[in-house]
Amino acid sequence: MNPLELFLLGVLGIAAFSLGYALALLKGRPFAELLGVAPEKSPREDLKQSVEETQKHKEAMFRDFLTLLDRVSAGGALYLRDRHRLLLNTTFAQAIGLRSDGVREVAFFEIPVFGDVLAQAVSSGERVSVPSSGFAFLPFLLGEERFLLLEDEKKKDQRLRSLRYFLTALWHEVQTPLTVLSGYLETLEEGRPMEGEILSRMVRQIRRLEGTIREIQRLSVLLGEKPERISDREFSALLQEVLEKAREDRKDLRVRVDIAEKEGTGLLPLSRGEAFVLLSNLITNAFSFNVPGGEVAITVAFGESELRLTLENTTSPPDAEFLRWFFDPTEALPRGGSGKGVGLYLIREVVERGNGTIHLRPQRDRVVFEITIPWETEGGKISEGETPPR
Template sequence: MTKTLITIGIWAALGWLTGSWLGASTGWAVFAFGLLLMILVSGLQLSRISKWVRNIEEPPPPSVGPWDEVLAPIYRKLRQDRKEIDELTRQVDVIMLAAEALPDGAITLNESMLLTWCNQTACDHIGLQLEKDRNHSIFNILRAPEFNRYARQSTWPGPVLLHLQNEGQEKSLLVQLAPYGVGRFLIVTRDVTQVEKLETTRKDFVANVSHELRTPLTVLSGFLETMRDMPAESLSAEQKERYQNMMLEQAERMQAIVADLLTLSTLESAPTASGEPVRMSTVIHEALRQAQILSRGQHVFIENIAEDLCVTGMETELASAVSNLLTNAIRYTPKDGTITVSWYRTESGHACYSVQDTGIGIASQDIPRLTERFYRVDRGRSRATGGTGLGLAITKHVAMRHNAELTIHSRLGAGSIFSVAFPPNRVSIEES
């Protein structure tokens, strides 16, 4: 405004000077010309300002006369607001990335319980599709009756456990609903499927251990009570020896169960085994020698063993796995049956240890559960032959620790093949 007044004053002065020299009409003409020129310049400046207004992200046009003092603070304020908006946008992006990285699912709802946002974990848990399910009622999305009753409460002091089917798989979810902000709600979901399975496994394990130890303890207790209550002279030396042998057998059975449980615990304490190259032919020959003693000449053994093939690992663990598969084959193969033991290198570079028998075989529905602790296809036969029910569980853990894979192929009444395949990076050839 000051510049405008000064400019008008200058043209007025020029008009007065010109009027004094050339006459009043000429002076007024000069003054009018000045005002007209100012109007034209002002129009041009307004035109440039109008163009800038359509794209205020750019700096304002320079030299727009009196408008400079108006546009400069406006542009500074716009630039400051833009920086603040950019910073807030970055913070929101960081928060959204953090929400996406959460191991738990997160779902936001408005005051009408309509879905407004969810992270990818929640999509995986419940099967949500954000673009499709946005602004839909959570009660139409999550149709579990337990959730319906839970969500319609006035307060939610704790989570609710839901069992849902998602893509053919059953999932166990802990769902917690909580209010936040004004008229907003947050749902947090946590997948506890594996935790429930582990808890079930733990309960089954405790029950199985109790059951497995109860039988030999009952036998021991019964014999000890019998020998205590009966007069010493009423038992013959032959009966005493028979009772003592049976008690020793049950004590050894409990000892074997405890030893296998300790072995399993040790194997589970570390995910992998490093070790050193182990000459497997030596381990297998020693296991075969012990197996033939256990067989008492009742089985035919066929050997197909590569003598120079080694595996990097723990020799004691590998010996346990080798022995367990041989012992199982003997226990479940009838007299005069054939047991074929192979140790060879495959075309893909893997090293494979396999035990094939002509035994009773295994039904297809039992094969997936064979490596479970204390799982037996034929409990009576396993106990009669001294099995603890932990051999295949130990073998599976030994294989896992050596990055190997245990596979089982069997047909009821036609025998079985148990194989452990070691990866190429653990296989080596011993130089002569």
């Protein structure tokens, strides 16, 4: 397995852990208590226990996160604000001259040579380079937490930037529902009644976590499966299958599908897993970010030299910042540094693996995705609108 595959499998473990954490917080709560009936135990005792358990789960998640980076030989550290210390993984610790056989906590003054530099990176939030060592320290935010990535300037590994983006996007997908759930649970601990609508929202957040896990599973399968290609007929059937599933949640939308069949049966430059990742994320995105009573139109053409897939949905056109982020997320992070999900990342991954191109064409009341994947070519490119391929 290559480093990215190992990384994704580790991420899957973290997402699964996060879901387990959310369910654990709800575990054992009688239905009457969820409906607001006052429990026999002291609310203060319950709240104290809940806070302690939450802190333990959070710290365990951070440690798993850093251990995950070790699996792909990436150095990572978390700044512990309450104690003004750093939590380092093995790769990070050994690079700066510390002994470590696992995630460890250290004070800045305990770090030889690099202690002041690391403190500067944490406080300024800006990349700090140490030319004599060949290292640089890249700070970035995951929610309200500040992480540091170790950058080896000698290797100039561009995947570090992709890793930073994917970590940020994934953290956002995991952390947001956990934050919402924590807020609802505080309401519960305070003894205030919880209406059915709030309980429904809690269930939706848990489902969101489950969805994140499914997305990571898809990409893990995508990167690890054998490159057996899917036929054009199988692709068409898969498209209908994904559409039917999406319609269950948005029955108000009008859906148009036009598949230009060709004579005979051919093999597409995609495996079934790749086709599923591409279609499910495109369609989910189109259904989720659509206006009430809007429309989704899909056109598939199997040409002599390429597969052409066009999807358009009624929505507010993205702004220039989003366009920059979509086509180069490692260069232009979204506002506040938080990710906007893994779905578009997965679409990019499939298209790049197929040496294809993506054109995103915003219009007055809709957005049009145009994806082209050639049967055989070299040097996949992604371009924006009519701009020249990079």
